[in-house]
Amino acid sequence: MMPPESRERRACFIFDLHVGLPLRPAPLPRAGRGSAVASYLETDLGGPVSELAARAILPASDVLAAALDRGFSCALSVSGTTVDLLEAHAPDALAALARVAGHPRAEVLAAPYHHGIAGLIPDRAEFVDEVVRHRERMREVFGASPAVFTPPELCATGTMADALPETGCTAILTEPRWCLPRDLDPALVYRAGSARVLLRHCALSDDLAARFFSPGWDCSPLSPATYAGWVAGTPGECVTVGLDLDLLGDGGLLEFWEALPEELAALGVETATPSAVLADRPADLLGPEREVSWSAPDGGESWLETIFQHSAAEALARAGAWLPGREVWRHLSSTDHFRAMAMRAGGCGRREVTVDHGATVEAFARFMRALSALEARSAVRTRSRRAAMALRALPPEAAFVFSRGGCGAGYAAHSLAECLEQLAFTDEQVVADHLARGDFSRWCEDVLGDRVLAVQVRECRNREELQQTMQGRADELVRRRSRSSAGSPSTR
Amino acid sequence: MRVGGLAPAATELAESLASRGLEVHFFTRAGSETRGDRAVIEGVTYHFCRPEGPNIVDYCRSMSARMVEAFRREDDPPFDVLHFHDWHAVDALHELRDRVTVFSFHSTEYGRNGGSFGGWWEFDEISGKEWYAGFVSTLVMTVSHHTRTEVMWLYGVPGWKCAVVPNGVRPERFWRPVDPGSVKKRYGIHPLAPLVLFVGRLAFQKGPDLLLEAVPHVLRKRWDVQFIVAGTGQMAEDLRERARGLPVQFPGYVSGEDHLDLLNAADVVVIPSRNEPFGLVLTEAWSAERCVVATDVGGLSENIEPFVDAIRVPVHPESIAWGINYVIDNPQYIRSLGRAGRKKVVERFDWDLVTGEALEVYARAQALRAR
Structure with a gap:
């Protein structure tokens, strides 16, 4: 049975805000007994956070709060890390956000606390933990109990959909490109198992997030009336437009938003929160033609390309499997x-960012330096330090x-x-050359610090022998590490 | 891997005509493994001849003579339309010039020479034959407007006599669901490394050397890009030598299966041709939903809508590199170009559509002869 088609046009506007802690070029030595996070990530973000608050959060909150008072509806997705940062460095911005979030016509959405990729790796327990913690935090600061989950980058996977009931959420917001079949209509509501699925309309979102700022666009400058016309002219159950909240601080978009609610209303477009859209579409009323599955059933093959x-x-993921403490790991898992x-x-x-290859190399290097140092420092706390070091x-x-x-x-x-x-x-030739020069064995000894493996590898004559030797040793090291780390106190 | 666009284009046209219930006879030379001198494949009757000759011109003259012999044996009741493909069969066209004849230019000698005149005797001889074919046939077919203009300019063929019928493609033959990562691994390439593919004859016309010169410019932007240059040809050794120290592999001849795997696993297919009358590689890559970076020549420039279904660049290494760089870091855009290409192939180059156009040309030729 098809859900009833609404006669009125509906639109759902979602604002996403996430500020993460940037990685340091190289980890600092651990100082004292304070939080370990500061040694890997920049925590002194007072300047940038106040700047963001003044440029985008405060003015955007004012505009949205005023619009809500006039009958507009919208939803907010704010990560836990962001709330922590705002609390520490810009409490006025957090209060402004709370004014929006606490409005009866606004809704707060759930997300992983650290905007992390646990659901993609996939680490199901960690994923549930992150979302539950985020929902608690939202209740604490905004008095809300979110029911719609927004994955980071809106990339949903089978793991997330399966684990959704454990997090307390009933619906998931994603994009058509992460779903199967490929050509879903983003203006319709779907379901995946018991969870309902809302899809972000990429074209209408990018009109505001990217094209709006491009002077060469043939619709530039975009007027609220034109845009409202596009929304009104999109058939379906609900047009879901999502964009980064910080974009509202950029040239002219704020004025655009001041006028948009009225233009939408003039064309008969009703704005609604995701929950309001989903309220009259329970999962059991959505027929089999509305069933979706995920192009990334068990992680990996997603926006990580x-x-x-x-x-x-x-x-x-490998570090997550054994690290005794999770605090730094969670910050490292952030999508940023x-x-x-x-x-x-x-x-x-989302704000489109292009960088050169050198910058990606540097980002990767910083990440791996942090993770490597984290594993090396944690190795000290296990009984088989050598095994942990060789596997790091x-x-x-x-x-x-x-x-x-x-x-x-x-x-x-x-x-x-x-x-x-x-x-x-x-x-074959590459392996042979490296073997002939003794590269593998030197690496095992000098870098991994595993003399036993180095001696074994030196005897290998071809790829098969090398693989067997390394695999055997790796299995043994994992066993030794897990034996020893099981005995150590877990801080998770 | 099949070399050149002529053989598959002619064979598939014949098959497609036969599937519409026409009686089609195909006169060609025997391959090295062909037995017998007659076969029926996919409804088309093939007649094989075994020509000989000390050079390409005499070889083709001998082939034409034997084709005509075979033709005369079959010509009762007489054939309605005779369709000749390229200059190799011009001597046969001469013998049968009183019939309803259509002559197809899949390319010209000038074009095969990379868009320039050659000073050797074969060049003059072949160009002469091409001029004669344009002069004596009832109608001329070319694979693109570009070749039509070239034929009109080179050989003075009047415009009314030249019809453009593109090469068709069977899109389903070039698409297959593969896991790109596992194909890349077979070539020792990281499953996530962007792969740029060239498929074609390693000859001056096809410009593999231009791609090779573009490689350092691509690597300057992103140094994990890998290249595969598949195919054989005169330039193979030279190219291999020049590619030393670059992430370029030369698998040489790739079989049908490997070709399909590579085609469907590549992130970008580059067609750096200096001259391309039609560019079958383009429709093949589009059939496999691939993103194409091609030079702005001949049929390629005609069939590509830039930035919508492929990237079109001037014939210059740095421009080719620019084209690759423009897409290489944008997987979403790469996919959207591929999908748009596939759509175009299905809507414009499917053999069913192209065969209809060829039949119209045949009907016009018959009407002209009847006057």
């Missing part, structure tokens, strides 16, 4: 670090760089595990 992003995400590892990020309502992630300067005939083969191993993965496909 570059070698760097994958290498870093896998290293993060991963976005910076691609030359182009954003789009579909490595920064690019210590990685094993495969090379073919004098030039790089295009990849490098940032851990023993990654070396094994890459040995599976690298050229």
Whole structure:
């Protein structure tokens, strides 16, 4: 049975705000007994946060609060990290946001606390934990109990949809490109199992997030009336437009928003919160033609597309499997670090950022240095320090760089595990050259610090022997590390 | 891998005509493994001849003579339309010039020479034959407007006599669901490294050297890009030598399966041709939903809508690099270009549509002869 078609046109506007802690170029030495986070990430963000508050958050909150009073509806998604930062450095901005969030016509959405990729890796327990913590924080600061979940980058996966009931959420907001079948209509409500699925309308979001600022666009300058006409002319159940809240601080968009609610109303477009849209569309009324599945059922193959992003995400997942403390790990899992590892990020309502390859290399290097140092420092607290050290992630300067005939083969191993993965496909000739020069054995001894493995590897004559040797040793090291870390006190 | 656009284009046109219930006879030379001198494949009757000759011109003269012999044996009741493909069969066209004849220019000698005149005797001889074919046939077919203009300019063929019928493609033959990562791994490439593919004859006309010169410019922007230059040809050794120290692989000849895998796994397909009458590689890459960066020549420039279904750049290494750089860091854009290309192939280059256009040309030729 099809849900009833609403006669009135509906639009749902969602504002996303996330500020993460940037990575330091290299971790600082641990000082005292304070929080470990400051040694890996910049925590002194008073300047940038106040600047963001003054430029975007305060004026945007005023405009939105005024619009809400006039009958407009919207939703807010604010990460836990952002709330912490605002609380510390710009309490007035947090209060302004609370005014918007507390309005009866506004809704607060759930997200992972640290805007982390736990749901992508996938680490189900961590994912649930992050969302639950975020919902608690939202209740604390905004008095809200969010029911609609927004994944970071709006990239939903099967893991997230499955675990959704445990987090207390009933619906998920995502984008058509992460769903199967591929050609979903973003203006309709779908379902995945018991969870309902709202889709962001990328074209209408990018009109405001990207094209609005481009003087060469043939619709520039975009007037609120024109845009309202586009929304009104989009058939479906609900047009969901999402964009970064901080974009409202950029040239002219604020004035645009001041006028938009009236223009929408003039064309008969009703604005609604996601929950209001979903209220008259319970999951059991959505037929099989509205069932979606995910293009990334178990993580990985999502917006993480570059070698760097994958290498870093896998290293993060491996570290997550054994690290005794989670605090720094959670900050490292933030999508900001991963976005910076691609030359182009954003789009579909997010600020589009393009950087050169050098910047992505630097972002990856900073991430791996932090993760490597974190694992190395945690290794001290395990009984088998050597095993933990040999298995740890490595920064690019210590990685094993495969090379073919004098030039790089295009990849490098940032851990023993990654070396094994890459040995599976690298050229026969490449392996032979490295073996002949004794490169593998030197790396095992000098970098991984595992003399036993180095001696074993020295005896290997071909790829198969090398793989067997490394795999055997890696399994043994993992066993030794897990035996010893199980005995240590967990701070999770 | 099949070399050149002529053989598949002619064969597939014949098959497509036969599937519409026409009786189609195809006179060609025997391959090295062909047995017998007659075969029926996909409804088309093939007649094979075994020509010989000390050079390409005499070889083709001998081929034409034997084709005509075979033709005469089959010509009862007489064939309605005779369709000749390229200069190789011009001597046969001469023998049969009183019939309803259509001559297809898949390319010109000038074009195959990279858009310049050659000073050797074969060049003059072949150009002469091409001029004669344009002069004596009832109608001329070209694969693109570009080739039509070239034929009109080079050989003075009047405009009314030249019809443009593009090469068709069977999109379903070039698309297959592959896991790009596992294909890349087979070539020792990281599964997530962006892969740029060239497929074609390693000959001056196809410009593989231009791609090679573009490589350092691409690497300057992003140094994890990998290149595969697939195909064989005179320039293979030279190119291999020049690619030393660059992330370029030369797998040489790639079989049908490997070709399909590579085509469907590549992130960008580059067509750096100096001259391209039609550019079958383009429709093949589009069939596989690939993002194409191609030079602004001939059929490529005609069929591409820039920035919508492919990237079109001037014939220059730095421009080719610019084209690759323009898309390489934007996977979403790469996918959207591929999808737009696939849509165009289905809407404009499917053999069913193209065969209809060819039939119209045949009907016009018959009407002209009847007058």
